[in-house]
Amino acid sequence: MNVHSDAPPAKDEKRRQILEAALELFSDYGFHGASMAKLAEKAGVPVGTIYRHFKGKEELIHALYVEMKRERLAATLEGYDPAMSLRARFELFWMNTYAYCVTHPRKFKFTEQYAFSPYLRDVTKAIQIDMSSELARFFGDGYAQGVFKSLPPQILSALISGPLNALVTRAIADIVTLDQTDQQSVMDACWDAITV
């Protein structure tokens, strides 16, 4: 236990400031549009400090991506209970994710930008490799109960996240607006897509 705990650990605090500034600048101006100098200024730290926390720009972007993925998963699982029915879990995941993305457009935009950026080699391969145990369980139960189509989980996953991401993108860009009923309908449509 830290006796002087009223002084927050400077190290992690700086790292946080840097990541926050990075999210803002990268989502608004892109990876190239945000220079390390601007980043340092926005974060309120000297440039050199960034390099003490991250090996370079690329690693910083990766680290931010990992954090975003983690946070998004946590949001997706908010209120999760293993005892919930398959359908209830589906609705929870879907609604949680949609709400999270629309509420945090910068986090969503950063992640999408990352996924499609040729900034880093072989990034796309990282898209689907990790699947949380809760989601794995969800798909496993669906197959076991004979509810899901017999397609590999990556494909079922694409049938859900595909429309969801597409619609969030359009919602953020103000091309379409989905009210509560629309969200429900789209969610139902996705359910139709993955079930027999």
Next chain:
Amino acid sequence: MNVHSDAPPAKDEKRRQILEAALELFSDYGFHGASMAKLAEKAGVPVGTIYRHFKGKEELIHALYVEMKRERLAATLEGYDPAMSLRARFELFWMNTYAYCVTHPRKFKFTEQYAFSPYLRDVTKAIQIDMSSELARFFGDGYAQGVFKSLPPQILSALISGPLNALVTRAIADIVTLDQTDQQSVMDACWDAITV
């Protein structure tokens, strides 16, 4: 006088070379990773020549995007006949598009990169604004026949293109491979998603 047309007009030929080199470099290295100098070298023209055909890098990217959209639409409509049934048209569009994207991964990647790039302002708004008359007719017929869910076409469209793009991305990245049967299944799933 040149009776034979085997000497193509130099103007369009140069433009073609530039666009081809641009597609290759942009899809492989991104908008920032591909410099005008590298582009010129790849296209086999001096830098200055690019600026005779395009006002600048941004306009070049836009022009290439417009061409890609046009070509992809043409591919989507290959074999189209207005007399086809709703379901037949759906299958034609779906299969044509999937095949085109998987066959031309660079064209697909460029288009996706463009859509999510902060390189240009308000690009995302342009994603869905144009819809060909054939597609508009497709959705119109679907509503009229009471086959489609009563959701706006932008949403139905997202329910189709969302999974399709997601799966093409994964297929190109070798995360999943869809054989003919899988493609058929996913297409069916999309149909399930949009129909009542």
Next chain:
Amino acid sequence: MNVHSDAPPAKDEKRRQILEAALELFSDYGFHGASMAKLAEKAGVPVGTIYRHFKGKEELIHALYVEMKRERLAATLEGYDPAMSLRARFELFWMNTYAYCVTHPRKFKFTEQYAFSPYLRDVTKAIQIDMSSELARFFGDGYAQGVFKSLPPQILSALISGPLNALVTRAIADIVTLDQTDQQSVMDACWDAITV
């Protein structure tokens, strides 16, 4: 006599258009700020045509300068009569020149810009080498009548043109405004400067 004189000689007409456009662009944007392409566009002729009239940009600038000098001299001598008194000639030259410069600020600015530009080597040497016979006569008479200080004509000339140019520059830039009385006073002051 040209029977077809109703069609103006195209050659000289184009040359005129080019020089007019050049005066406008050079005085507004400087020698470097005015590209040959913009010049051609402004003059309404193809770029290549400029090179048929002038060997290059440098020669064009020189030619324009020579023309400006010629025109300014003509303006200076407007109403000149060899029979006029020394003082009358002085006043005519002074007032004519001042009025011409203030009325044609672009012509004045171009000439000054030319004089001080390092664009061309050894240009300054050309400033004073030519003196019209009327001016030479003016100085000659002044010395002969014992009215002028015994200083070389280049120095007397500088005592007149120096203040004149300085004040025109300030007048054009709206730093000072010289009404008729002020002009008279400055002219008198210059007379005081050169006379014994």
Next chain:
Amino acid sequence: MNVHSDAPPAKDEKRRQILEAALELFSDYGFHGASMAKLAEKAGVPVGTIYRHFKGKEELIHALYVEMKRERLAATLEGYDPAMSLRARFELFWMNTYAYCVTHPRKFKFTEQYAFSPYLRDVTKAIQIDMSSELARFFGDGYAQGVFKSLPPQILSALISGPLNALVTRAIADIVTLDQTDQQSVMDACWDAITV
């Protein structure tokens, strides 16, 4: 620890090197003729370093101009004593300035080039707006003593600096050479011009 001050502070030293190289290149080749690359080479610093000291080329030129103005004023006031007679002050100012300009032709040329350059907008307005307190006092005394013509100081100033600049220009270009006697004569002529 460096006890000796023979290691000058690197920061100001670099700035000095850059300004010195800038004076040389700008006065010899003009603002456009002197590229940042050549400037860096001449100054013995990498290009990027220039941008750490000056925001850009334009600011560098401005900074150099300000320094030249300051230095020239200091030279003009060399040996100044408020108790000196009006005439003595006039002669001090005139001779100091002439000597300074002829001794430092590059500084003179740079300043003239700056004044007439279309490189920067509204520069000419800055020519005369600042007048040192010593010069203001000089004109004030002249009016008070009834020695100067009743013309605004900007006009009297032009009657002095006009010929002076014109003659320095010609002297530098070797068109005229003013020996000590000539300088005295021209100075007297200027005095005649501004006094009643």
Next chain:
DNA sequence: TATGAATGAGTGTTCATTCAT
């Protein structure tokens, strides 16, 4: 003769990263 597309060296400026302090 008249044209304007083609040329490529050269421009001012930026930026991720390093390293002396």
Next chain:
DNA sequence: TATGAATGAACACTCATTCAT
């Protein structure tokens, strides 16, 4: 450990001039 000035390769773009038509 912490800093931020220094670095110089790389960038998008311009332009006077040429020359094939």
